[in-house]
Amino acid sequence: MGCxxxxxxxxxxxxxxxxxxxxxxLFLISAGLTLIYGVMRILNVAHGSLYALGAYAACxxxxxxxxxxxxxxxxxxxxxxxxxxxxxxxxxxxxxxLLQWMYGKDEVVLVLITYAVFLIMEDVIKLVWGVDSLxxxxxxxxxxxxxxxxLAYPVYNLLLIAMALVTGLALAWVLYRTRQGKLLLAVIHxxxxxxAMGINVSRVYLATFAVGAxxxxxxxxxxxxxxxxxxGIGVEVIVLAFAVVVIGGLGSLGGAALxxxxxxxxxxxTVRYWPEAELFSIYAVMAIVLIVRPKGLFAAQEARKI
Amino acid sequence: xxxxxAAAIALASLTGLALGxxxxxxxxxxxxxxxxxxxxxxxxxxxxxxxxxxxxxYFGIGAxxxxxxxxxxxxxxxxxMLVAGAAAAALTAALLGLLLAGYRDIFFAMLSLAFSMxxxxxxxxxxxxxxxxxxxxxxxxxxxxxxTAGSERRVFLMAGSICAVVAALLVHRxxxxxxxxxxxxxxxxxxxxxxxxxxxYRVVYANYLIAGALAGLGGAxxxxxxxxxxxxxxxxxxSGEFVFIAILGGTQSILAPFMAAAIFEALRTIxxxxxxxxxxxxxxxxxxxxIMFLPAGLWSLAERRRRSA
Numbered sequence: 241m242g243c244x245x246x247x248x249x250x251x252x253x254x255x256x257x258x259x260x261x262x263x264x265x266l267f268l269i270s271a272g273l274t275l276i277y278g279v280m281r282i283l284n285v286a287h288g289s290l291y292a293l294g295a296y297a298a299c300x301x302x303x304x305x306x307x308x309x310x311x312x313x314x315x316x317x318x319x320x321x322x323x324x325x326x327x328x329x330x331x332x333x334x335x336x337x338l339l340q341w342m343y344g345k346d347e348v349v350l351v352l353i354t355y356a357v358f359l360i361m362e363d364v365i366k367l368v369w370g371v372d373s374l375x376x377x378x379x380x381x382x383x384x385x386x387x388x389x390x391l392a393y394p395v396y397n398l399l400l401i402a403m404a405l406v407t408g409l410a411l412a413w414v415l416y417r418t419r420q421g422k423l424l425l426a427v428i429h430x431x432x433x434x435x436a437m438g439i440n441v442s443r444v445y446l447a448t449f450a451v452g453a454x455x456x457x458x459x460x461x462x463x464x465x466x467x468x469x470x471x472g473i474g475v476e477v478i479v480l481a482f483a484v485v486v487i488g489g490l491g492s493l494g495g496a497a498l499x500x501x502x503x504x505x506x507x508x509x510t511v512r513y514w515p516e517a518e519l520f521s522i523y524a525v526m527a528i529v530l531i532v533r534p535k536g537l538f539a540a541q542e543a544r545k546i
Numbered sequence: 547x548x549x550x551x552a553a554a555i556a557l558a559s560l561t562g563l564a565l566g567x568x569x570x571x572x573x574x575x576x577x578x579x580x581x582x583x584x585x586x587x588x589x590x591x592x593x594x595x596x597x598x599x600x601x602x603x604y605f606g607i608g609a610x611x612x613x614x615x616x617x618x619x620x621x622x623x624x625x626x627m628l629v630a631g632a633a634a635a636a637l638t639a640a641l642l643g644l645l646l647a648g649y650r651d652i653f654f655a656m657l658s659l660a661f662s663m664x665x666x667x668x669x670x671x672x673x674x675x676x677x678x679x680x681x682x683x684x685x686x687x688x689x690x691x692x693x694t695a696g697s698e699r700r701v702f703l704m705a706g707s708i709c710a711v712v713a714a715l716l717v718h719r720x721x722x723x724x725x726x727x728x729x730x731x732x733x734x735x736x737x738x739x740x741x742x743x744x745x746x747y748r749v750v751y752a753n754y755l756i757a758g759a760l761a762g763l764g765g766a767x768x769x770x771x772x773x774x775x776x777x778x779x780x781x782x783x784x785s786g787e788f789v790f791i792a793i794l795g796g797t798q799s800i801l802a803p804f805m806a807a808a809i810f811e812a813l814r815t816i817x818x819x820x821x822x823x824x825x826x827x828x829x830x831x832x833x834x835x836x837i838m839f840l841p842a843g844l845w846s847l848a849e850r851r852r853r854s855a
Contacts, residue, residue, distance in 0.1 A: 283652060338834075347652050348597045352793060353837055355786055359830030366823060479663055479782050486656045519667025526660045531645060535653060 254391055255512045256505065261397035263504025264404030265459060269477060270484040270496040271411060272455030278428050278491030279448040281347055282339065285354040287456045288478030289361035293330060294457025295464040295473060296365060297322035299374040302464075306378055315379045323461040327454025335449040340442070358474070366471050373468035380465035400462060407455070408497055415493065424448065428491065483526040489536030498537060502529075549718050552801070553711050560707035564700045572699045574815065576771035578807045579706045580764045581791060585803035586710075586717055587760030588792045590753045593721060594746075595733030596650065600658030601788045603665050604635040604758045606780030608765025610675070611635070613683040613775040624685035624693075624702055628709060628766045635762020639755045647751040650736075662780050669777035680776025683769060702770045709763060710804070717756075718800045729753060761788075790829065794836055796843020806844060 273287050302318040334357065342353055383395035415421040426434040427444050435441050459477075467473075484503050488495020503522050510521040529537060563575050584605055591598055608631035615621040615630055642661060649657055670678055686693060688701050720726060728749055731739045736746045769775050778784060787810075795806025813832075817825040840846055 283656075341838075348655060349837060351599075351652070351655065352789065352833065355790075356830040356833035356837070359826040359833070363824050363827035363830075475783065479659065482656060483660065483663075486653075486660075490652070516671040517667075519670060520664055521667075523660045523664040523667060527657065527664065530649075530653065530657050530660070534649060 251512065253388060254393075255508050257388065257393060257397070258511075259505035259508035260501070261400055261504075262507060263500040264401045265463060266480065266484050266504055267404045267497055267500035268407060268462070269456055269459035270481045270488075270500055271408065271493060272452035272459075273481050274485045274488065274491055274493060274496040275411070275455070276449060276452040277485065278493075279424060280339075280343070280445055282350045282354060283347065283482070283490070284452070285351060285478055286334065286357040286361060287354075287452070287481060288474030289358050289365070290326060290330065290453045290456035290474075291460040291463075291477050292365055292469075292474035293326045293361070294323050294460025295469045296369050296374065296460075297326050297457070298461035298464040299376045299469050300369075301325075302376055302379065303374070312378055312382055315382075319379060319461040319464070320458075323454055323458035326457035326460075327452075328450055330457075331450040331453030332446055334453070335446050339449070340445070343445075358478070362471065362474070371471055373470045374464075375468055376465050378465070396465070403458075403462065407458070408493070411493060480522065483522055486536055487526050487529045489533075489539030492536070492538035495536060495538035549715060553715050556714075557707060557711050560711075561704065564703040564707065569699065572703050573771060574811055576699065576703050576706055577768060578804065578811050579703070579710045580767035580771060581788065581810070582764075582804035582807040583710050583713055583767065584761045584764035584788050585791045585795070585807060586713060586800060587757035587764075588788055589797050589800065589803055590717055590721065590729075590760075591757040592792065592797050593726060593729035593733065594750050594753050596654050596750065596754075597789060597792075598658040598754075598757065599655045599782065599785050599789060600660070600662035601757065601761045602780045602782065602785035603658070603662035604639060604761030605765040605768070605784060605788070606662070606665055606669065606775075606777070607635045607638055608632060608762030608767075609769035609775045609779045610669070610765075611762070612766040612769045613681065614675075616683040616685060617681055622684060622686040624688045624698075624705060624770055627683075627685060627770065628705065628763060631766025631769070632759050632763040635765065636755060636759035639758025639762075643751045643754040643758070647747050647754055659782055659785065662785055663782060666777050666780040666782075669780060676776070678777060680774060680778075682774050684773070685770055699771065702767075706767045706770075709767070713760060713763070714800045714804070717760075720756075721800070725749075725752075790833055793833065794844060796840075796845035798842065798849065799845050802843060802845040809844070 269287070269291055272290075273284060276282055276284050276287070298319045301322045302315040305315050305318045306312065338353070338357065342350060345353070380394065380396050383399065385392040386395055386398075387393070413421075415424060423434070423439050424444055426437070427439060427441055431441060460473075463473075480503070484499040485496055486499075487502060488497070488499035502525060506521050506525050507518060510517045514521075533539070560575070560579075564572060567575070584601055587604075588598065588601060611634035612627035612631040615627050621627075646654060646657060646661075669675055669680075675681065685698065685702070688705065693701055721729070728739070728744055731744075732746045732749050739746050739749075765779060768779070791803065791806045791810050794810065795802030795804075813828070814825065817828060821828070836843065
């Protein structure tokens, strides 16, 4: 007989906390992916490289900040700045320079185009930052730990959760409560009709892509302190984010939140109770959801065209 | 008739390669055939308008099935391995296809991706199968005949050539006939096909099965060529590579996958020699260029020349 594991309160709490922290991180990335898909109908593989770029830029900026001897708390601002820089420079560059010529192509072809961009960016990152791992442990260690049920947890994870909440609420507010957001919803609903009504669709696309790219970079920038930033960190993230977005229903913000939470909790539970099944469990959840709800949990119904 | 001539020429030249070429070229030719066969399956699937981002699943299953035979059950016959690879993949495809044949577009692509990642996740974490390192395999006989050291790959290449040529001929016949026309019709307008009395589900299912079996055969071929299997065979980047080769070649001809696979492998070899740092970048740029300027693939160049001549 192997050892029996008891599922008790003391073990559920850390599992839930880990799961929610992981879900927060996933949500940041997936929200951008689902936003871009919802508006532009592009399942953006290059989202993974934007994530990686965010992580690298964070290492460079916050690293420079810390080596300059400036107050360590400012490194958080540098992480944020790195994400915004990547999102607002590389994002628009990609959209204006390449993607805007590709609209109207088949969705699968668009996946391939962004896959090509992903491949190119992988090498660009290697050329710019080299192939060695970069480390940026300070921001992670700085806020210290707090104790929960006798175990120590990094406060940094709380920060991550708070940021995901704020980002999610802010996105929802902009989308459903502001004029710009309503214009965006109109574009999502019917692109041609909104064009006819005088909405500058091209500008909406540009803004959406920049915001989505910023979110990816934000996810990357705030992951950088928790691990060694190495080439290829975007490879795994992108399929994970795909899973989240597909579970929630492509283009649905609430779906991304729920999907991230499901994947986060399932992952932390399997890591705790059945570590061999970590990757397996995530994609199994995705497969099961798709089997039950072929277009994800919150997907919009589409009219059949004959 | 033309197809038979092309097949005979292909077989003859591949035999020449297998007998006379240096080892590295024999190795490369095997990889080209392996990938070409997988992409050939993708071609069948693409006829119905579906792109799978998860052919790595069947490639991996084929490779591991072949390797497991030698590693765990000590069956070291290369021919048995090839058949086992294709059969294991076909069985899995027969099962998953029941589900996947109901999906279209991006959902088909994503669900097939999920399945391949499930396999990857299992392989990476299973210590019995060597985890991330994978394990080696040895084929010692071919249809009962013992293989001498140094000649194995040449024999495998011959076997691979016969498999590939037969597969290509069958696919050519299949797509050239009613089935091909029905597949195209499913791609163009599924609803009309069902009104006409045919079952799009069945067409997609059968094509998915064919694609899976061919990917398994390709996986077994690759495993024989390399003599080693690892979880990378099922990773999404491997699947992406297959889609890339399919786009590179185009879908009009059954020769295109093999030509594209040859170009791909040649480019990879050259790039890893002279420009290992920009290999992925050149791939990406090539892919963008193809999609923008030659949306029907490199094969359309050959077609265009023939038409103007």
